[in-house]
Each structure stands twice: as structure tokens, then as C-alpha cells.
Amino acid sequence: MPDNRRELPLAARLGASIDGVQLADGSSYVAIKPSLLAPTSVRATVELEHFPDTHFDVRLRWDSETLGYRVEHLGITTDRGISTSDLHAYSVPTLVRVVASSGVLVELESITGEAGKFTGFEEFLALVDLDAMRTRASTGPADSLWLVAILYAYARTVGLNPNRTVVDLLALPQRTATRWIARARTEGLLD
Incomplete structure (x- = not known):
């Protein structure tokens, strides 16, 4: 077999x-x-x-x-x-x-520009430059908040701790991650 x-x-x-x-x-x-x-x-x-x-x-x-x-x-x-x-x-x-x-x-549009194309989460993470996102997120560009929202939504969906996932994957202090998650929610990026 x-x-x-x-x-x-x-x-x-x-x-x-x-x-x-x-x-x-x-x-x-x-x-x-x-x-x-x-x-x-x-x-x-x-x-x-x-x-x-x-x-x-x-x-x-x-x-x-x-x-x-x-x-x-x-x-x-x-x-x-x-x-x-x-x-x-x-x-x-x-x-x-x-x-x-x-x-x-996860939809690939914001990374590859291909609307309607999706990939698994792990493959998505391989396409994202997490170091660049960590650096830019402190100034608040939309793509960084979008990534925070994706990480949070994915973790919540599969039963992981969403805040901890954002902290760990973006190597952020807990307080900073909480602030960015709140901002993503305020901007309508999270349910």
C-alpha cells in the first residue's frame, strides 16, 4: 500500500x-x-x-x-x-x-498581483519578506497592517493564539503587536 x-x-x-x-x-x-x-x-x-x-x-x-x-x-x-x-x-x-x-x-493578489489565486499559508509565508514588513510596519504602511491581519486571522482560524502568532512571526514586542492588531481591526482588515 x-x-x-x-x-x-x-x-x-x-x-x-x-x-x-x-x-x-x-x-x-x-x-x-x-x-x-x-x-x-x-x-x-x-x-x-x-x-x-x-x-x-x-x-x-x-x-x-x-x-x-x-x-x-x-x-x-x-x-x-x-x-x-x-x-x-x-x-x-x-x-x-x-x-x-x-x-x-491565502490570496496572492497583494504579493504577486494575481487576483483570485490562492496558496497555502506556509507557502504564502515563504513569499513574504517578513524582515521588510517588520521594518516598515513601524511606520504603518497598509501592506504591513495587511500582513498583521493575515497572521492574526489565520492563527484564530486554525486554533493558535493570534496575538502570540503575530508576536512570534514578526518578532515584535507584545505591546507593539497588540497596537498593530487594533489598528488593523480599526482599518477594517479583521472581522
């Missing part, structure tokens, strides 16, 4: 591999400000590196109230059985992040 597992960058950092990521039947995408698309329902089988003989079947559904995903189904399959201590060791938030991150797309 061929190994179809993919190691997406976020999944690899979280110690997971994903097999069979797919939009659930009838799923569409929801637009998230400033320029993200998230599937309304996504399903995948996940394997965590610390539990190689255990497979998690995860199905997520978009929740428009929280602007994030809710677990619709979580199944665990293993050949060795599951103990109570195993159940405590599994990280449901990690499973949700891995599956949610696999389907979120």
Missing part, C-alpha cells in the same frame, strides 16, 4: 503527518478578512509521532460565531488498545490545528 501521508510544515512542527486531507462532501469555502479562504468542513486522518500505531480520524466544521473550527467527529483507531493515560496524552487541540491548517488558503 503506498504511503500517501503528507508532512505539511505546521503538521511536521507539531509532530504529525496527515493522510487523505479532503473537503468533506458538499463543503465550500468561507471568506475570512482580509484575504483567507477556509473550507466549511474538512476531514483528515492524522498520525502523531509519539503514537505511531494510532490513527485519528478528524472532521471539522466551520463555526461562523467563533470564526474557527469545531470538532464534528474524532475517531481513534489503534492495534494495541487505548489506556486512560493514552487518552490524557493525546492533544485534541494539536489534532484540530493540524487538520484546520491543511485547508486554509
Whole structure:
């Protein structure tokens, strides 16, 4: 049987591999400000590196109230059985992040000028000059606030701490990141 597992960058950092990521039947995408698309329902089988003989079947559904995903189904399959201590060791938030991150797309228009073209978040980050954004963001150009809004919206969507994500990826002090997030929200770049 061929190994179809993919190691997406976020999944690899979280110690997971994903097999069979797919939009659930009838799923569409929801637009998230400033320029993200998230599937309304996504399903995948996940394997965590610390539990190689255990497979998690995860199905997520978009929740428009929280602007994030809710677990619709979580199944665990293993050949060795599951103990109570195993159940405590599994990280449901990690499973949700891995599956949610696999389907979120970012529009490329502001970077490449190609309207209507989208890419995965990790690929998007590879196209952005984060150092230039860090430098220019202090003076407040729109593209830097746009990036802050993208980082924040993505993190909120996949279940990461949005403020911490902006702080970490842009190497900003917490207070500065909070101010820029508020400014992006004031300028209508965030929901």
C-alpha cells in the first residue's frame, strides 16, 4: 500500500503527518478578512509521532460565531488498545490545528498581483519578506497592517493564539503587536 501521508510544515512542527486531507462532501469555502479562504468542513486522518500505531480520524466544521473550527467527529483507531493515560496524552487541540491548517488558503493578489489565486499559508509565508514588513510596519504602511491581519486571522482560524502568532512571526514586542492588531481591526482588515 503506498504511503500517501503528507508532512505539511505546521503538521511536521507539531509532530504529525496527515493522510487523505479532503473537503468533506458538499463543503465550500468561507471568506475570512482580509484575504483567507477556509473550507466549511474538512476531514483528515492524522498520525502523531509519539503514537505511531494510532490513527485519528478528524472532521471539522466551520463555526461562523467563533470564526474557527469545531470538532464534528474524532475517531481513534489503534492495534494495541487505548489506556486512560493514552487518552490524557493525546492533544485534541494539536489534532484540530493540524487538520484546520491543511485547508486554509491565502490570496496572492497583494504579493504577486494575481487576483483570485490562492496558496497555502506556509507557502504564502515563504513569499513574504517578513524582515521588510517588520521594518516598515513601524511606520504603518497598509501592506504591513495587511500582513498583521493575515497572521492574526489565520492563527484564530486554525486554533493558535493570534496575538502570540503575530508576536512570534514578526518578532515584535507584545505591546507593539497588540497596537498593530487594533489598528488593523480599526482599518477594517479583521472581522
